[in-house]
Amino acid sequence: xPELPEVEIVRxxxxxYVVGRTIASVRVLHPRAVRRHLAGPADFxxxxxxxxxxxxxxxxxxxxxxxxxxxRPGGTDQDDAILAHLGxxxxxxxxxxxxxxxxxxxxxFAFTDGGPELRFTDQRTFGHLxxxxxxxxxxxxxxxxxxxxxxPAFDEPMVISRLLTRRVAVKTxxxxxSLVSGIGNIYADEALWRARVHWAQPAARLSRSRAAGIFGxxxxxxxxxxxxxGTSFDSLYVNVNGESGYFGRSLAAYGxxxxxxxxxxxxxxxxxxxxxxAYTCPRCQRRPRIRTTGADLRSHxx
DNA sequence: CTCATGCCCTGCTGGC
DNA sequence: TGCCAGCAGGGCATGA
Numbered sequence: 001x002p003e004l005p006e007v008e009i010v011r012x013x014x015x016x017y018v019v020g021r022t023i024a025s026v027r028v029l030h031p032r033a034v035r036r037h038l039a040g041p042a043d044f045x046x047x048x049x050x051x052x053x054x055x056x057x058x059x060x061x062x063x064x065x066x067x068x069x070x071x072r073p074g075g076t077d078q079d080d081a082i083l084a085h086l087g088x089x090x091x092x093x094x095x096x097x098x099x100x101x102x103x104x105x106x107x108x109f110a111f112t113d114g115g116p117e118l119r120f121t122d123q124r125t126f127g128h129l130x131x132x133x134x135x136x137x138x139x140x141x142x143x144x145x146x147x148x149x150x151x152p153a154f155d156e157p158m159v160i161s162r163l164l165t166r167r168v169a170v171k172t173x174x175x176x177x178s179l180v181s182g183i184g185n186i187y188a189d190e191a192l193w194r195a196r197v198h199w200a201q202p203a204a205r206l207s208r209s210r211a212a213g214i215f216g217x218x219x220x221x222x223x224x225x226x227x228x229x230g231t232s233f234d235s236l237y238v239n240v241n242g243e244s245g246y247f248g249r250s251l252a253a254y255g256x257x258x259x260x261x262x263x264x265x266x267x268x269x270x271x272x273x274x275x276x277x278a279y280t281c282p283r284c285q286r287r288p289r290i291r292t293t294g295a296d297l298r299s300h301x302x
Numbered sequence: 303c304t305c306a307t308g309c310c311c312t313g314c315t316g317g318c
Numbered sequence: 319t320g321c322c323a324g325c326a327g328g329g330c331a332t333g334a
Contacts, residue, residue, distance in 0.1 A: 002328095003328095032310090032311085035310095061328075061329095085328080085329080086328095087311090087327090087328065087329085088311085088312095088326075088327055088328065089311090089312080089313095089326095089327095104312090122311095123311085123312060123313070124310090124311045124312050124313080124326090124327085125310080125311055125312080126310070126311065126327075126328065126329080127328095165304090166304080166305095167304080167305085168304085168305070168306095172305090175328085177328085177329075184327080184328070185326095185327070185328090274306085274307090275307090275308090275325095275327085276325095276326085276327060277325090277326090277327095
């Protein structure tokens with residue numbers, strides 16, 4: 001559920017409320033939450049205790065906190081980092097230390113100032129944290145994650161060139177985090193709706209200008225969602241203070257099967273798309289005559 | 303390298 | 319009322 005805008009909202013909360021503070025102790029309450037920290041939960045607790053958080057960074061849907069020994073404030077590019085991915089239902093919530101733990105709290109960070117704890121809460125446990133030595137600039141675990149459309153390193157002409165070699169559906173390519181990061185099911189559908197391109201359009205059959213239109217729409221929808229505080233369907237996605245965003249009411253296609261397209265009024269259609277869903281306006285987004293291979297060939301309207 | 307598939311996980315919903 | 323199937327879905331391992 002959390003995609004780039006939602007993760008960025010969380011990052012800003014961490015920047016405001018956690019950066020500059022020193023971790024006193026860490027408790028891992030569920031080992032799965034640190035499954036990618038190969039040395040295990042006890043090691044995660046041991047290595048993170050006593051460190052000062054110097055920044056809050058993000059690429060795509062990943063975020064990380066560069067840390068430095070409390071004795072050496074400031075931080076350098078060689079510092080380590082605590083990497084986080086929220087998965088489907090992960091939250092990083094501030095809570096006063098006296099407050100009882102809510103359901104699904106997986107990791108608790110307490111700070112030396114005695115102020116609010118940081119609690120990694122995750123119902124479905126698809127999210128995870130890991131300690132990344134030398135990961136301050138770019139954690140090794142995410143070296144394969146491509147720049148996202150809102151960062152300076154995003155090279156649109158290069159990404160379009162790569163996109164145009166893919167024979168999969170354009171939506172499949174947009175969801176490939178090694179091509180472009182930060183886009184999930186919601187914003188892929190919303191961007192394609194804005195660009196008037198059908199999800200099943202083979203990427204390689206797009207014109208370069210059409211592809212540029214898609215990335216323009218991607219940037220627009222990500223920025224709009226960010227300005228609205230992100231998309232929340234329920235209490236699963238919230239910022240560090242537990243507050244919901246309100247972009248959900250601005251969605252044009254995603255989750256709106258049977259409801260009128262805001263542009264032309266035709267009922268939005270839901271298709272099966274590799275064990276997920278794809279929402280399109282059947283009038284604004286014409287289905288390609290030639291379909292792509294594999295799962296896309298077998299997809300069908302419901 | 304590209305592409306497809308299955309798995310991880312819990313809570314909610316709808317059908318019977 | 320209870321049970322179960324289906325759905326939500328990001329990322330990674332695996333195999334072709």
